[in-house]
Amino acid sequence: MDTINLMASRHSAFYSPLISCIAGGFLAKEGLEGTYRPASAGENTGAEVASGRIDVGQSAVSGSWAALEQGKKPAVANFAQINRYDGFIIAAREPDSSFQWSKLRGKKFLHVHGGQPEAMLRFGLNRQGIDLSDLDDIESPGGDEMMRQWRAGQGDYFHEQGAYPQQLEYLGEGHIVASVGEAVGPTAFSSLACRWDWTGSDIAIRFTAAYRASRNWVNTADPMEVAKAEASFFPNMAVEATAAAVAYYQKLGTWSGDIAIEPDLYESALDVFAHSSLITKRQAYGDVVVPPPGS
Numbered sequence: 001m002d003t004i005n006l007m008a009s010r011h012s013a014f015y016s017p018l019i020s021c022i023a024g025g026f027l028a029k030e031g032l033e034g035t036y037r038p039a040s041a042g043e044n045t046g047a048e049v050a051s052g053r054i055d056v057g058q059s060a061v062s063g064s065w066a067a068l069e070q071g072k073k074p075a076v077a078n079f080a081q082i083n084r085y086d087g088f089i090i091a092a093r094e095p096d097s098s099f100q101w102s103k104l105r106g107k108k109f110l111h112v113h114g115g116q117p118e119a120m121l122r123f124g125l126n127r128q129g130i131d132l133s134d135l136d137d138i139e140s141p142g143g144d145e146m147m148r149q150w151r152a153g154q155g156d157y158f159h160e161q162g163a164y165p166q167q168l169e170y171l172g173e174g175h176i177v178a179s180v181g182e183a184v185g186p187t188a189f190s191s192l193a194c195r196w197d198w199t200g201s202d203i204a205i206r207f208t209a210a211y212r213a214s215r216n217w218v219n220t221a222d223p224m225e226v227a228k229a230e231a232s233f234f235p236n237m238a239v240e241a242t243a244a245a246v247a248y249y250q251k252l253g254t255w256s257g258d259i260a261i262e263p264d265l266y267e268s269a270l271d272v273f274a275h276s277s278l279i280t281k282r283q284a285y286g287d288v289v290v291p292p293p294g295s
C-alpha cells in the first residue's frame with residue numbers, strides 16, 4: 001500500500017472527516033495506508049506540508065492570507081472543505097435553557113485566544129451586540145489544559161470544540177448553552193491543504209476519493225458508530241461524549257455539502273477576519289483555493 005501522512009493543527013471530533021479516513025477504513029479502500037498526528041508545540045502544519053514531510057494538513061483558507069499580505073504565494077493550496085461552520089461551543093457551570101449571549105457580561109469567560117478561533121468568536125459576539133474586549137476573559141490554549149483550568153474553578157463559561165463540552169456534560173461538570181457556529185453562520189472554517197504540485201498526482205486523487213466518502217459517512221452515519229470507530233484517537237474521551245459531539249455537528253450542518261470550498265463561504269471568512277482587522281484587503285479565492293483533485 002502507498003502511505004499518506006496526515007497532520008492536524010487541532011485534534012478534536014470536529015475534524016472527524018479527516019480522522020475517519022483512517023478510522024473508517026476509507027483510505028484502505030483506495031489502497032492507501034495513513035499516518036495521522038496532531039501538530040506538537042511549535043510545529044506549523046502548513047510548513048510541514050510545504051516541506052513534503054506531511055502530505056495533507058488540516059488548515060484553513062485564512063492560513064494563506066498572511067503570505068498574500070506580504071506579496072508572497074502561499075506555501076500550500078487549500079483543496080477541500082472540512083467544516084463549514086465554526087465548531088466552538090459555549091458551556092456553562094449550570095444548566096441554562098434561557099441562555100442569552102448577554103449573560104457573558106460580568107462573568108469569567110475561559111476561551112481560546114488568538115488566530116481564527118478568537119476572530120470567529122469576536123465576529124459571532126458582535127452579531128449578538130457584544131464586544132469581546134468588554135468581557136472578563138481568561139486565556140487558555142484550549143484542549144486538556146482548558147479542562148484542567150475549568151476543573152480548578154477557573155471560568156463561569158467555557159469555549160472549546162467538541163467533544164470537550166460534551167465530555168463536561170457527560171461527567172456532570174458543565175452544560176452546553178450556545179454555539180459560536182450558529183452565531184457566525186456558514187463560513188470556510190477549516191480545510192485540507194497540500195503542496196501545489198501534489199494535486200495532480202494519482203495518490204492525491206485516491207486520497208480525495210477516500211476523504212469524500214469519509215466526510216459523507218461522518219455526516220450521515222449513526223453518531224455512536226462514528227465514535228466507536230474513532231475511539232482509539234480519543235483515549236481520554238468517553239465514547240458517549242464523542243458520539244454526542246458528532247450528533248451535534250451533524251445537526252449544525254458542519255459536514256454538509258460537497259467537499260469543494262465554496263466561494264461564498266470563502267467570502268464569509270474574509271468578512272470575519274476583516275472585522276478584527278487581521279487582513280488589509282480581500283485576497284482572491286483563486287490565490288488560495290484549488291478544486292479537489294480528480295474533480
